Amino acid sequence: MADPRHYEIAVIGGDGTGPEVVEEGKKVLETAGKKFGINFSFTDFDFGGERYKKTGETISDQEIEDLKKFRAIYLGAIGHPDVAPGILELGILLKLRFTLDQYINLRPVKLYPGIDCPLKDKGPEDIDFIVVRENTGGLYTGHGGVTRKGTPHEVATQVMVYDRQMVDRCLKYSFELAKERKDEGKPGKLTLVNKTNVLTNVGDLWFRAFMEMKESYPGIETDYNHIDAACMWMVKNPEWYDVMVIPNMFGDIITDLGAMIQGGMGIAAGGNINPEGTSMFEPIGGSAPKYTGMNIINPLAAIEAGRMMLKHLGEPEAAKSIENAVSDVCTKIKSLSAGKMGYSTSEVGDMVASQI
Numbered sequence: 001m002a003d004p005r006h007y008e009i010a011v012i013g014g015d016g017t018g019p020e021v022v023e024e025g026k027k028v029l030e031t032a033g034k035k036f037g038i039n040f041s042f043t044d045f046d047f048g049g050e051r052y053k054k055t056g057e058t059i060s061d062q063e064i065e066d067l068k069k070f071r072a073i074y075l076g077a078i079g080h081p082d083v084a085p086g087i088l089e090l091g092i093l094l095k096l097r098f099t100l101d102q103y104i105n106l107r108p109v110k111l112y113p114g115i116d117c118p119l120k121d122k123g124p125e126d127i128d129f130i131v132v133r134e135n136t137g138g139l140y141t142g143h144g145g146v147t148r149k150g151t152p153h154e155v156a157t158q159v160m161v162y163d164r165q166m167v168d169r170c171l172k173y174s175f176e177l178a179k180e181r182k183d184e185g186k187p188g189k190l191t192l193v194n195k196t197n198v199l200t201n202v203g204d205l206w207f208r209a210f211m212e213m214k215e216s217y218p219g220i221e222t223d224y225n226h227i228d229a230a231c232m233w234m235v236k237n238p239e240w241y242d243v244m245v246i247p248n249m250f251g252d253i254i255t256d257l258g259a260m261i262q263g264g265m266g267i268a269a270g271g272n273i274n275p276e277g278t279s280m281f282e283p284i285g286g287s288a289p290k291y292t293g294m295n296i297i298n299p300l301a302a303i304e305a306g307r308m309m310l311k312h313l314g315e316p317e318a319a320k321s322i323e324n325a326v327s328d329v330c331t332k333i334k335s336l337s338a339g340k341m342g343y344s345t346s347e348v349g350d351m352v353a354s355q356i
């Protein structure tokens with residue numbers, strides 16, 4: 001019988017600094033693996049801007065099928081300065097999310113001790129929540145079109161699309177997560193974020209589904225915020241949030257705000273999750289082309305993505321050991337920003353690994 005604690009991981013280093021940070025993440029995963037009796041085999045895939053420039057290919061349907069055989073995907077970054085915006089994002093990142101039905105985008109917003117927070121008088125005890133961004137629907141579905149293009153009467157639409165089962169499966173995941181956090185001693189509160197005062201169709205669908213589902217979770221405290229107000233409260237009272245559930249585009253925007261209040265893109269990670277299929281874990285900061293190959297980019301976001309992957313694979317102890325090590329290293333580095341950490345990319349990776 002195959003060793004249940006052997007994990008086949010597909011690695012997409014991708015563009016810019018992606019490969020460098022993923023290398024540090026693998027180093028940390030392997031160190032944690034040794035300590036906890038876990039085995040990884042990593043298989044590299046070369047999807048990204050360089051390959052696109054050479055071959056014109058993003059990612060083929062056959063390659064998607066190949067990826068489905070892996071337990072998880074570990075992604076560095078997608079985005080190349082020589083490739084027009086949209087091609088790689090749609091052709092690789094979003095194609096992976098959609099075809100692998102990774103309907104949850106899980107983005108923790110946690111301020112580690114020692115990290116500068118731009119919010120006055122807020123500390124690690126105030127900023128520890130997690131955003132569940134719906135990841136396959138809404139404004140990202142491509143519904144809509146253009147007519148009379150290039151004329152003064154051009155019409156363009158991009159439709160926010162949700163059906164009840166998409167909403168329900170995302171809410172279910174969020175309620176379960178709130179329950180799990182409650183068991184871990186966190187508040188176990190779920191806040192729905194939407195815009196019901198304007199989105200009287202889609203917002204109403206989410207709101208009714210939420211109100212119905214909460215009946216099945218009597219132990220979970222619930223709340224509702226409009227998206228604009230949530231932007232305000234996240235800055236003024238981030239301690240109000242524990243789990244936030246939010247449609248795709250609103251979630252895209254608010255998780256960049258979240259990354260800033262947890263110290264910056266240098267530490268922000270996310271998981272694109274299909275609870276029944278192949279999930280993908282990534283630092284959310286992008287490819288940072290101007291820092292490529294300089295060994296100065298912060299690898300902590302990629303290391304955090306690796307931690308989330310371990311937790312998802314059912315290895316909470318190993319994941320916790322990475323969390324503790326990252327937390328410790330955060331008190332030692334000078335800043336999360338590239339070139340200002342006081343250490344190189346590989347030194348930060350080594351420091352995390354040696355703490356495990």
Ligand code: IPM
Nearest residue numbers: 089090093094252253255284
């Ligand atoms: C993100 C990114 C992507 C998104 C882009 C690159 C398509 O901003 O992962 O948040 O909009 O989801």
Ligand code: MG
Nearest residue numbers: 252253255256
């Ligand atoms: Mg984004």
